[in-house]
Amino acid sequence: xxxxLLLSPILIPTVGALVLMMLDAFQKEDGGLAxxxxxxxxxAAAMALAxxxxxxxxxxxxxxxxxxxxxxxxxxxxxxxxxxxxxSLLAGGYLAEHKLDRGExxxxxxxxxxxxxxxxxxxxxxxxxxxxxxxxxxxxAMTGFRRGSPRSAEASLKYFLLGxxxxxxxxxxxxxxxxxxxxxxxxxIAEVLHAAPANAAADAAAAIQVxxxxxxxxxxxxxxxxxxxxxxxxxxxxxxxxxxxxxxPTSTMAYMSSVVKAAAFGAFARVMLAVYGDAxxxxxxxxxxxxLAWVAVATMTVGNLVALTQTSVKRMLxxxxxxxxxxxxxxVIAAPREGTGTTAYASVLFYLLAYTVSNMGAVGALxxxxxxxxxSVSYDDLAGYARRHxxxxxxxxxFLLSLTGVPPTVGFxxxxxxxxxxxxxxxxxxxxxxxxxxxxxxxxxxxxxxxMYMRDPAPGAALASPMRSGYVTVAILTAAVFVVWMGVxxxxxxxxxxxxxxxxxxxxxxxATAGGNAAP
Amino acid sequence: xxxxxxxTLAAALFSLGVYGLLTxxxxxxxxVSVELMANAANLCxxxxxxxxxxxxxxxxAVFALALTVAEVAVGLALVxxxxxxxxxxxxxxxxxxxx
Amino acid sequence: xxxxxxxxIIAFSLFAALAVASALATVTLRNPIRNAVGxxxxxxxxxxxxxxxxxxFLVAVQLIVxxxxxxxxxxxxxxxxxxxxxxxxxxxxxxxxxxxxxGIASVGIVLASTVRTLAPPRPDRVPEFGxxxxxxxxxxxxxxxxxxxxSVLLTAGIVGxxxxxxxxxxxxxxxxxxxxxxxxxxAVDESQxxxx
Numbered sequence: 001x002x003x004x005l006l007l008s009p010i011l012i013p014t015v016g017a018l019v020l021m022m023l024d025a026f027q028k029e030d031g032g033l034a035x036x037x038x039x040x041x042x043x044a045a046a047m048a049l050a051x052x053x054x055x056x057x058x059x060x061x062x063x064x065x066x067x068x069x070x071x072x073x074x075x076x077x078x079x080x081x082x083x084x085x086x087x088s089l090l091a092g093g094y095l096a097e098h099k100l101d102r103g104e105x106x107x108x109x110x111x112x113x114x115x116x117x118x119x120x121x122x123x124x125x126x127x128x129x130x131x132x133x134x135x136x137x138x139x140x141a142m143t144g145f146r147r148g149s150p151r152s153a154e155a156s157l158k159y160f161l162l163g164x165x166x167x168x169x170x171x172x173x174x175x176x177x178x179x180x181x182x183x184x185x186x187x188x189i190a191e192v193l194h195a196a197p198a199n200a201a202a203d204a205a206a207a208i209q210v211x212x213x214x215x216x217x218x219x220x221x222x223x224x225x226x227x228x229x230x231x232x233x234x235x236x237x238x239x240x241x242x243x244x245x246x247x248x249p250t251s252t253m254a255y256m257s258s259v260v261k262a263a264a265f266g267a268f269a270r271v272m273l274a275v276y277g278d279a280x281x282x283x284x285x286x287x288x289x290x291x292l293a294w295v296a297v298a299t300m301t302v303g304n305l306v307a308l309t310q311t312s313v314k315r316m317l318x319x320x321x322x323x324x325x326x327x328x329x330x331x332v333i334a335a336p337r338e339g340t341g342t343t344a345y346a347s348v349l350f351y352l353l354a355y356t357v358s359n360m361g362a363v364g365a366l367x368x369x370x371x372x373x374x375x376s377v378s379y380d381d382l383a384g385y386a387r388r389h390x391x392x393x394x395x396x397x398x399f400l401l402s403l404t405g406v407p408p409t410v411g412f413x414x415x416x417x418x419x420x421x422x423x424x425x426x427x428x429x430x431x432x433x434x435x436x437x438x439x440x441x442x443x444x445x446x447x448x449x450x451x452m453y454m455r456d457p458a459p460g461a462a463l464a465s466p467m468r469s470g471y472v473t474v475a476i477l478t479a480a481v482f483v484v485w486m487g488v489x490x491x492x493x494x495x496x497x498x499x500x501x502x503x504x505x506x507x508x509x510x511x512a513t514a515g516g517n518a519a520p
Numbered sequence: 521x522x523x524x525x526x527x528t529l530a531a532a533l534f535s536l537g538v539y540g541l542l543t544x545x546x547x548x549x550x551x552v553s554v555e556l557m558a559n560a561a562n563l564c565x566x567x568x569x570x571x572x573x574x575x576x577x578x579x580x581a582v583f584a585l586a587l588t589v590a591e592v593a594v595g596l597a598l599v600x601x602x603x604x605x606x607x608x609x610x611x612x613x614x615x616x617x618x619x
Numbered sequence: 620x621x622x623x624x625x626x627x628i629i630a631f632s633l634f635a636a637l638a639v640a641s642a643l644a645t646v647t648l649r650n651p652i653r654n655a656v657g658x659x660x661x662x663x664x665x666x667x668x669x670x671x672x673x674x675x676f677l678v679a680v681q682l683i684v685x686x687x688x689x690x691x692x693x694x695x696x697x698x699x700x701x702x703x704x705x706x707x708x709x710x711x712x713x714x715x716x717x718x719x720x721x722g723i724a725s726v727g728i729v730l731a732s733t734v735r736t737l738a739p740p741r742p743d744r745v746p747e748f749g750x751x752x753x754x755x756x757x758x759x760x761x762x763x764x765x766x767x768x769x770s771v772l773l774t775a776g777i778v779g780x781x782x783x784x785x786x787x788x789x790x791x792x793x794x795x796x797x798x799x800x801x802x803x804x805x806a807v808d809e810s811q812x813x814x815x
Contacts, residue, residue: 014771021778064761104782111775118768126580126765133587134772137594141779144601153605157598161550161611164591165541168557171584172534175564179527182572184580526672529635533642540646548651548697552658555689556642559665570672570749578674578749579757585677585684586769590776592689596696597784603700 003062006069009048009077010117013084016040017110024103033106034092034471040110041085044117048077065185068123068270075349075500076120076266082482083259083356084113086364086475091251093469094367098375100145100249109255112138116263123274124185125174128267132170132231135263136163139256143248155240155247162240166230173223177275180213180220186274193217194278214280221276221288231264232325235298242306245318250370253314254363257321262352265325269332269348282336289333293430296333300326300437307444313366313377316444317359320403323441324355330434331418334425344421346497347414353493354402354414354486361399361479368392368472369464379451381464386452392466393452395476402483404445405438410483413490526567534560547599547609551592558588627671634667651697659690673749 004011020033020040027033052074060069067073088109095101115134122128140163144156178184181192193213226237233241245253272288281287303323310316328351334344369385369392370377386393402411415438422431457463486493533556540553562581569577603609638661645657662685669678747753758766 017778018774063764066762066764102782104778104785107778108775108782111771111778114771115775124765126583126762127768130583130587130765130768130772133591134768134775137590137772137775137779140594140598141782144598144783147601147783148605150602150605153598153602154611157547157595157602158611160595160598161541161547161554164551164554164595165557167587167591168537168554168561171558171561172564174580175530175561175568178577178580179564179568182568182574184576525631525635529638529668532639536639536642536646544646546649546651548693548700549646549654552654552693553646555658556645556661559662563665563668566669566672566674566677569674573745573748575749575753575757578677578754579762581674581677582680582754582758583765583769585680587772589684589689590773592692593776593780594783596692597780599696600699600784609700 002057002059005051006057006060006063007067009044009051009074009081010114010121012044012047013040013081013110013114013117016044017107017114020103020107020110024107027103030103031092031096031101033103034088034095037088037106037109038085038092041081041088041113044113045078045081045085048074048081052078065187066124066127067118067121069121071500071502072266072270072349073117073121075497076262076352077117079262079349079353079356080113080116080120080259082353082478083262083360084109084116084255086357086360086478087251087255087259089471089475089478090254090360090364090367091249091471093467093472093475094249094251095145097372097467097469098146098249099372102145105142105145108138108142112136112142112255113259116259119263120266120270122267122270123187125177125189126184128271129167129170129174131267132264133167135260136167136231139252139260142252142255143244145249145252146247149247151243152247155243159240159244162230162237166227166237169223169230170227173220173227176216176220176223180216186271190275190278193275194280217276218281221281224271225288225292228264228268229295232261232268232328233322234295234325234329235302235322238299238302238322241322242315242318245321246312246315250314250363250367250375253318254360254367257318257363258356258359261321261325261328262356265328265332265348265352269335269345272332273335273345277336289336292329292333293427296326296329296430297433298326299323299329300434304437304440304444307441310444311378311380313369313379313382313448316448317362317366320441320444321359323437324359324403326437327351327415327418327434328355330422330427330430333427333430334421337425340421340424342501343417343498344425345501346494347417347421349497349500350490350494351414351418353482353497354410357479357482357486358399358402358409358411361395361476361483362403364472364476364479365392365396365399368395368466368469368476371465371467374462374464377464379448380458381462382448382451383455383457383461384452385464386449388463389466395480396452397449398480398483400445400448402487404442408487410486410490413487413494417490417494523567523571527564530560530563530567533557533563545610545612547602547611548596550611551595551599555588555592558584631668631671634664634671637664638668651700652694655690655693655697658693659686662686662690675749676751676754677749679751 020037023033023036052071056070056074088106091105091109095105112135115131115138118127118131119135122131140156140160143159144153146152174184177189181189183189183192229237245257248256276282276288282289300323303319303326307316307319307323310319328348331344331348331351335341335348337344366377369382386397398409402409405411405415419431419434422434537553537556537560540556541550544550544553562584565577565581569575599609641657641660641664645654645661648654648657662681666678666681669681
């Protein structure tokens with residue numbers, strides 16, 4: 001019973017997916033599964049919160065160290081479930097409008113959500129791997145859902161091949177870690193890797209062993225970092241992102257760019273802090289934070305600069321999602337720092353939640369603006385849109401402002417906390433680059449607003465007019481509530497994220513000491 | 521038969537897989553290359569399982585096998601999808617599609 | 620460390636050579652059917668290697684799952700695609716790719732030479748090591764959670780493959796409309812400039 005309770009946030013979407021499959025099988029017509037799927041996700045989120053409130057059961061021995069159910073994972077579980085719920089609502093509107101409404105979509109979302117939750121709860125390389133693949137397989141299939149379109153098919157196949165490549169890298173990385181430590185759980189790996197050799201100086205053979213171990217563990221780390229960079233779409237492993245996002249049904253794009261990203265970042269931060277959080281790997285100038293700093297700079301800059309040149313709003317959002325991955329990386333880089341690291345880790349969690357709701361909302365507003373046959377919304381299509389349809393225009397405005405980082409929306413505080421954490425950790429140049437990038441991004445986000453409010457459509461041009469869908473409206477409202485709520489009381493939410501991180505360090509003492517980020 | 525032998529072999533097979541992934545454009549061939557990489561990792565697990573006398577590595581290899589199968593099923597379905605839509609199965613992983 | 624027996628060494632070298640040769644054939648030959656046959660030989664030789672590494676249960680799984688299912692699936696799809704799929708010319712910009720592969724290979728060599736120093740003592744062969752019972756006790760004992768998760772993974776894979784590859788809609792009412800609608804929206808997609 002304890003086990004069922006512990007795993008309930010994960011079990012709900014898993015069992016729910018099976019129920020949805022049965023519902024689909026016995027349904028006479030397609031459609032109508034969006035609401036049950038969304039409810040399923042929101043129930044899972046509520047369950048994660050309930051478990052948080054009740055206090056995580058301390059006896060987790062039944063999991064045998066494969067999963068770590070703590071407040072960090074519960075926070076991320078809730079984020080993922082919320083994002084998944086909104087995405088299912090968006091799917092309900094989008095798929096029906098574009099005549100793609102086939103029942104398999106909804107079990108796939110639920111399976112992916114279960115995989116994403118497993119991914120963020122994983123405390124063992126095996127579970128990391130299984131979670132990653134469960135999440136990805138569903139998303140691959142959802143990406144290829146626009147079956148008639150050659151572009152979509154090619155994009156989804158590319159996404160799949162690069163994703164499997166990343167998975168193979170990760171598998172080889174864990175094989176190497178198993179090779180040098182004999183463990184696959186994070187705590188065990190860290191223990192062996194960072195065990196101070198008792199008499200290394202005296203025993204030449206033992207000294208060689210230690211050197212070998214550290215060399216191979218660094219190679220394994222590289223493989224894991226590359227695999228994760230593929231998953232979150234960080235430069236230079238981002239080339240699949242714009243194509244896959246554009247080719248995918250827009251509701252899938254919302255899911256990929258928010259939920260998949262949140263899960264991958266959550267798992268990435270956890271594995272790096274737990275396995276490579278020691279001072280030697282994370283502290284020195286040649287450690288992984290320094291390496292990731294370059295990746296973060298490239299990711300932000302490339303994402304923003306290419307987004308500037310886009311004419312399609314959907315493609316612009318794809319590149320902007322790359323740029324946002326760069327901002328999240330800043331928090332991950334600052335997380336292993338002694339003392340200030342906890343807040344940096346919390347700012348990552350905060351950012352992931354904030355980006356999930358803002359991005360879901362923005363994509364939702366885009367879905368709303370794209371009727372059947374006019375799906376690829378360009379900047380020009382939106383000329384005068386907000387004046388013709390004030391409510392729909394306002395929704396788009398709110399979420400784009402949040403993505404830009406304009407106060408008092410949540411996007412501002414997300415960026416603020418991450419950049420503050422970067423400064424606290426002593427990466428001044430990095431913080432400056434982030435601020436400049438954020439200013440650059442304002443240009444293309446606000447460009448949409450200028451078009452919507454101030455430009456008149458060219459005579460005879462195609463006009464974007466919103467579709468009518470209760471699902472999309474509810475989804476946008478849900479996202480808007482969070483964008484405003486978190487923007488109005490950001491400290492309260494940051495405290496929650498802090499509590500989530502603090503609990504993680506308390507619950508896993510070996511990881512915390514190795515991570516060097518124990519609560520001050 | 522030494523441990524170094526096993527690992528050299530695994531590294532070589534893994535590199536061959538990466539080579540195939542980088543040079544091939546035919547979707548099925550790329551997928552086969554990814555399979556080679558996963559199999560090389562499996563060989564690593566099994567070799568260390570033997571040399572450590574610990575069954576965990578073998579169990580991991582069993583999981584990795586199950587996972588590869590699921591991956592191949594979805595991957596080949598996507599290949600068929602591309603073929604139906606496009607009439608051929610070429611992909612170029614290194615570049616973005618033209619706008 | 621107990622020395623390996625001569626037969627073991629011979630078997631290992633034989634299978635290793637076969638594995639490398641077949642992998643090479645798999646990645647270089649242009650004809651997809653030859654790729655699949657290369658993969659077939661490759662997984663068989665790996666199964667041979669697993670025997671020398673005392674992973675008997677895994678050998679069975681490898682044969683049943685890989686040879687019996689994966690390779691057959693590959694061949695099936697290649698046959699389904701027909702001869703049109705084999706003429707695709709490979710990459711033009713070969714040099715950077717080959718350089719990349721060479722770089723990765725050198726990492727592999729460094730890795731292998733480093734590992735030489737690691738070699739933990741090889742334990743004596745316990746009779747039940749790697750048997751069905753031995754692996755099963757681990758899978759259904761401590762590894763119960765990942766074992767169950769693997770079932771979720773496989774279900775997700777089946778549903779995903781089905782959703783992607785299913786040729787026609789089974790819900791009759793949708794059929795008439797869907798034949799037209801996606802074409803229309805694709806036409807818009809294309810006019811946005813899919814001339815690549």
